[in-house]
Every structure is written in structure tokens, then in C-alpha cells.
Amino acid sequence: MMMRQRGLTLIELVVSMVIIGIAVVGILKVMEITTRHSADPMIQHQAVAIAEAYLEEILTKSYDAGPGTGTRDQFDDVDDYRNLPDTVVRDQFGNAIAGLGDYAVTVAIADTALDGVNVKRVDVTVTHSTLVNMTITGYRADY
Structure with missing residues (x-):
């Protein structure tokens, strides 16, 4: 066969x-x-953490204590942070934080009113070389 x-x-x-x-x-x-793109979530998470740290620092200051002068560790009211550009991420004393050199922070503050209450709108924007700008906003009321 x-x-x-x-x-x-x-x-x-x-x-x-x-x-x-x-x-x-x-x-x-x-x-x-x-x-x-595997590092993108980490970069975004760090950017959010940086923005939240700056916003928390700013919002814990008084609404208005008069004209501010001096270095960042002497800032005592929200307006002292107006137009703050940090090309390097810094702590509340103005010291650069190691390992975050690719990030930059800018702060914009605008006077406005919400329901008849004077407030300062605080926009903290964090940028990274591979990330579009990330902005978070908070309000500090004059009470």
C-alpha cells in the first residue's frame, strides 16, 4: 500500500x-x-503632586498681609506668590528639590469674587519637557 x-x-x-x-x-x-509612553503616568502623577504641594503652601498663607518682600521662606500672604516662576521645583523654603529638575512651576493669582466674597484665584501650572501643561486651581477667601 x-x-x-x-x-x-x-x-x-x-x-x-x-x-x-x-x-x-x-x-x-x-x-x-x-x-x-510607559513613564507618562508617573510624570503626570509627579506633576499633580508638585502642583498640589505648591497650591497647599499658597492657600495656607493669609489672604493679604501687605506688600511682600524677601525670599520664598518669608512669603506670608497669597499675593507674595503672584507670578512666581520656578524653573526648578523648590520646597517652601526655596531649596531646589533633587530629581525634579525636568519640571517647572508657574503661579498666577487673580483677584475675583464668588457670591459676593472676595477671593484670590490661584492657578498653579506645572510643565515637563514631555508633558503638556498641567494646571490646578484653588481659591483663598477673604474671611
């Missing part, structure tokens, strides 16, 4: 290699995109 041989033709082999090649390229592309 003669057994019939089974196998693949050359055309079938070439077609399957092309299909497998396309699939591998697609998988590698997805992995490359995922790897490239």
Missing part, C-alpha cells in the same frame, strides 16, 4: 511567512508605543 505524502507547497510557505511577518511587525509596533 502506497502512502501519499503530505506537505506544503513553496507558495503556501511563502504566504504563511508573510502573514507571520506582518503579525510580528504589528506586535512589535504596539510594544514600542507602550514602552515609549
Whole structure:
């Protein structure tokens, strides 16, 4: 009894290699995109933490204690932070924080009123070389 041989033709082999090649390229592309953006959540989380720290520091100061002078550790009211540009993230004493050199912070303060109460709107914007600006806002009331 003669057994019939089974196998693949050359055309079938070439077609399957092309299909497998396309699939591998697609998988590698997805992995490359995922790897490239894997640090984004960490950068965003750090930016939020920095912005919240600045906002908390500012909002704990008095509404208005008169014209401010001096260094950051001498700031005693919200207006002292007006137009504060920190090209390097700093603590409340003005010391640069190691490891956060890629971030920059700006503070904008605007006088406004909410329901007849004088408030200062505080916008803290944190930027990073690979992140669009992230801004958080808080209000300090004159009570």
C-alpha cells in the first residue's frame, strides 16, 4: 500500500511567512508605543503632586498681609506668590528639590469674587519637557 505524502507547497510557505511577518511587525509596533509612553503616568502623577504641594503652601498663607518682600521662606500672604516662576521645583523654603529638575512651576493669582466674597484665584501650572501643561486651581477667601 502506497502512502501519499503530505506537505506544503513553496507558495503556501511563502504566504504563511508573510502573514507571520506582518503579525510580528504589528506586535512589535504596539510594544514600542507602550514602552515609549510607559513613564507618562508617573510624570503626570509627579506633576499633580508638585502642583498640589505648591497650591497647599499658597492657600495656607493669609489672604493679604501687605506688600511682600524677601525670599520664598518669608512669603506670608497669597499675593507674595503672584507670578512666581520656578524653573526648578523648590520646597517652601526655596531649596531646589533633587530629581525634579525636568519640571517647572508657574503661579498666577487673580483677584475675583464668588457670591459676593472676595477671593484670590490661584492657578498653579506645572510643565515637563514631555508633558503638556498641567494646571490646578484653588481659591483663598477673604474671611
